[in-house]
Amino acid sequence: MSLLKWALIFFLISVAAGLFGFTGISAATADVARVLFYIFLVICIVLLILGITIFRA
Numbered sequence: 145m146s147l148l149k150w151a152l153i154f155f156l157i158s159v160a161a162g163l164f165g166f167t168g169i170s171a172a173t174a175d176v177a178r179v180l181f182y183i184f185l186v187i188c189i190v191l192l193i194l195g196i197t198i199f200r201a
Contacts (some may be wrong), residue, residue, distance in 0.1 A: 147187070151180035 154177035162170035
């Protein structure tokens with residue numbers, strides 16, 4: 145869950161930077177948040193598939 149927490153933190157930093165006009169920082173932190181979220185999503189799907197296949201056996 146810490147990966148998702150870091151993605152949320154970077155997203156909030158991105159929103160705050162965007163509100164204050166720091167568009168470069170906002171875009172960079174939004175990209176980091178997006179990458180962390182996708183990594184979390186892939187890990188979650190892989191563990192879900194592994195859990196379904198292992199517990200059926």
